[in-house]
Amino acid sequence: MLPVVELKEVTHAYLGDREASLAIEDLNLSVSQGEFVSLVGPSGCGKTTILSIIAGLLQPSRGEVLLSGRKTAGPSPEVGYMLQQDYLFPWRTIEDNALLGLELTGRLTGSSRAKSLQLLADMGLEGKEQAYPAQLSGGMRQRVALVRTLATDPGLLLLDEPFSALDYQIKLQLEDLVSETLMRRGTTAILVTHDLSEAIAVSSRVILLQPNPGRIRRIFEIPEAIRRTPPLYARDLPGFAELFHEVWKEMELAGREEM
Numbered sequence: 413m414l415p416v417v418e419l420k421e422v423t424h425a426y427l428g429d430r431e432a433s434l435a436i437e438d439l440n441l442s443v444s445q446g447e448f449v450s451l452v453g454p455s456g457c458g459k460t461t462i463l464s465i466i467a468g469l470l471q472p473s474r475g476e477v478l479l480s481g482r483k484t485a486g487p488s489p490e491v492g493y494m495l496q497q498d499y500l501f502p503w504r505t506i507e508d509n510a511l512l513g514l515e516l517t518g519r520l521t522g523s524s525r526a527k528s529l530q531l532l533a534d535m536g537l538e539g540k541e542q543a544y545p546a547q548l549s550g551g552m553r554q555r556v557a558l559v560r561t562l563a564t565d566p567g568l569l570l571l572d573e574p575f576s577a578l579d580y581q582i583k584l585q586l587e588d589l590v591s592e593t594l595m596r597r598g599t600t601a602i603l604v605t606h607d608l609s610e611a612i613a614v615s616s617r618v619i620l621l622q623p624n625p626g627r628i629r630r631i632f633e634i635p636e637a638i639r640r641t642p643p644l645y646a647r648d649l650p651g652f653a654e655l656f657h658e659v660w661k662e663m664e665l666a667g668r669e670e671m
C-alpha cells in the first residue's frame with residue numbers, strides 16, 4: 413500500500429533580507445496508513461517547518477512531498493491541521509464551530525452533520541452544542557477543535573502541540589481520548605510535541621530530530637505493548653521508563669552538539 417505521506421530529500425531554507433537559514437536538510441520520511449508518528453527534538457530543529465510543508469502551507473526549497481503517492485501543490489482537504497491554540501470563533505456556537513470545516517469545503521450534509529454531532533458526544537460534549545466557546549474550559553475547547561478537524565475526515569492529521577497549553581491532568585485525559593479516537597478511526601497522524609513521555613505514550617514511532625540544520629537523528633520504534641495501551645496506563649508499563657531515558661539522553665546529545 414502507498415504511504416499516506418512521503419517526504420523525499422526535503423530541504424527548506426528560510427530567506428531573509430541578507431541571508432538564507434537552512435531549517436531542514438535532506439529529510440526522508442514515510443508514514444503508513446494508521447500510523448501515529450511523533451516528531452521530537454530540541455527547539456529550532458524544524459518540527460513546525462516539517463508540518464507546514466506537509467500541510468502544503470510552505471513550499472520546500474528542494475525535494476518533494478507525496479500524499480498517497482501524489483505530489484502536493486498547496487493545502488489539501490486530505491490533511492487536517494490542529495494547533496496548540498483552538499482558534500474557535502467566539503461568536504459561533506460549539507455546533508457551528510464544529511461544522512465549520514465541512515461548511516468551508518462544501519461538504520455539510522444531513523449525514524455529515526449527524527456524524528459531527530455524534531463525534532461531539534463521543535468527546536463528552538453532549539449538551540454543549542448550543543454553548544459558546546467562552547462558556548467552555550480550555551480542554552473542552554480543544555476537543556471541539558479536534559471534532560472540527562476530524563469532521564472533514566482527513567486521511568492525515570497533523571497535530572502541533574495540541575495539548576501543551578492545558579493543565580497536566582486534562583492533557584493526560586485528552587491524550588487518552590485522542591489516541592483512542594484516532595486508533596478506532598484508523599486515522600494516520602503526525603504529532604509535534606516537546607513532551608517525550610507523551611510522544612512515547614501515544615505513538616507507534618518517535619522521530620528524534622537534531623538542529624542546524626534539522627535532520628533525523630534517530631527513530632525509536634515503540635514496542636507493541638506500549639502502543640496498544642491507553643497513554644495514561646502505558647506510562648506504567650515495564651520498559652517505558654527505560655525508553656524515556658534513552659530518548660531523553662539522545663535528545664540531550666542532539667541539543668548539546670549544536671552548541
Ligand SMILES: Nc1ncnc2c1ncn2[C@@H]1O[C@H](COP(=O)(O)OP(=O)(O)OP(=O)(O)O)[C@@H](O)[C@H]1O
Pocket residue numbers: 426427433434435453454455456457458459460461462626
Ligand atoms: N518564518 C521564518 N523565517 C525565518 N526563519 C525561520 C522561520 N520559521 C522558522 N525559522 C527557523 O527555522 C528553524 C526551524 O524552525 P521550526 O519552528 O520549524 O523549529 P521547531 O523545531 O518547530 O522549533 P520549536 O520547538 O522551538 O517550536 C529555526 O532555526 C527557526 O529559527
